[in-house]
Amino acid sequence: MTDERIGTMDLCRKDGVSFLRFHEWSGLTGFSHAFSTREGGVSEGYFSSMNLSYYLGDREENVDENYRRFCAAAGFRTEKLVSGAQVHETRIREVGLTDCGQGVTDRSVREEADGLCTNVPGVTLVTYHADCVPLYFIDPVRKCIALSHAGWRGTVANIAGITVETLRSRYGSRPEDLIAGIGPCICKDCYEVDETVAEKARLLPIGLSGILFEKGNGKYLFDLARCNRDLMIRAGMDADRITLGGVCTMCRGDLLYSHRGTGGKRGVHGAFLRIDESSPNGNERKEGKTQ
Numbered sequence: 001m002t003d004e005r006i007g008t009m010d011l012c013r014k015d016g017v018s019f020l021r022f023h024e025w026s027g028l029t030g031f032s033h034a035f036s037t038r039e040g041g042v043s044e045g046y047f048s049s050m051n052l053s054y055y056l057g058d059r060e061e062n063v064d065e066n067y068r069r070f071c072a073a074a075g076f077r078t079e080k081l082v083s084g085a086q087v088h089e090t091r092i093r094e095v096g097l098t099d100c101g102q103g104v105t106d107r108s109v110r111e112e113a114d115g116l117c118t119n120v121p122g123v124t125l126v127t128y129h130a131d132c133v134p135l136y137f138i139d140p141v142r143k144c145i146a147l148s149h150a151g152w153r154g155t156v157a158n159i160a161g162i163t164v165e166t167l168r169s170r171y172g173s174r175p176e177d178l179i180a181g182i183g184p185c186i187c188k189d190c191y192e193v194d195e196t197v198a199e200k201a202r203l204l205p206i207g208l209s210g211i212l213f214e215k216g217n218g219k220y221l222f223d224l225a226r227c228n229r230d231l232m233i234r235a236g237m238d239a240d241r242i243t244l245g246g247v248c249t250m251c252r253g254d255l256l257y258s259h260r261g262t263g264g265k266r267g268v269h270g271a272f273l274r275i276d277e278s279s280p281n282g283n284e285r286k287e288g289k290t291q
């Protein structure tokens, strides 16, 4: 199914739908993850074509069809998806079976949360991105997961460290057991920020060399992915267990939506993460035969 490598991620194609997965996690059993691309959906105009948001003005029936196609190809079940309203803050919400569908098939309720966590197999966490960083966390020992959305606000508010702490307090996870993946996001060379952002970044409990680069005239380049990685390490995680996707949403505007690259005229990607239901014999569900 895999036919191309982008950064450190595999670009997988199935039934016209493409999605990215961390190559380093290809041998990982018991958990499934993916990041959608623009390819394989039915949305039109600047939503073209795999927009996964109901809240940006796209036609509802198109988004429904996009979810159907994406889940069939990537091996997820639409009725098991859970998402929240992302508000660039740091709340990590614990979800379970009764929350399934929220924000996707059931849009009557949508709680504010920029991060989701669960220890319930089958429950599929979904966050939305178009430049902002998806942070995937797996604890293979305690069998729990978390998925967070980190734009610059979430990053400088240390949502990465807060997610690690949430897994520790809710499920007893030891930071050194966690593995993490930092998915497609805007790269340092594409992400110029001003003094407001730099000032907040300087308050973080990590060094910023290799993360924040001064350009002059109050402008900086900000490496969101590395910043989140260093915050995970600061929270006790092992550097060797953190994989950087190395895929830029703006450099790859042909394949991915970029907020900055389009002045906001774009759809969104979904980041997906699940503990497989039939684990450790979970390979069946990985191949997308669950519908």
Ligand SMILES: [Zn+2]
Pocket (backbone or CB within 6 Å): 186, 187, 188, 189, 190, 248, 249, 250, 251, 252
């Ligand atoms: Zn870039």
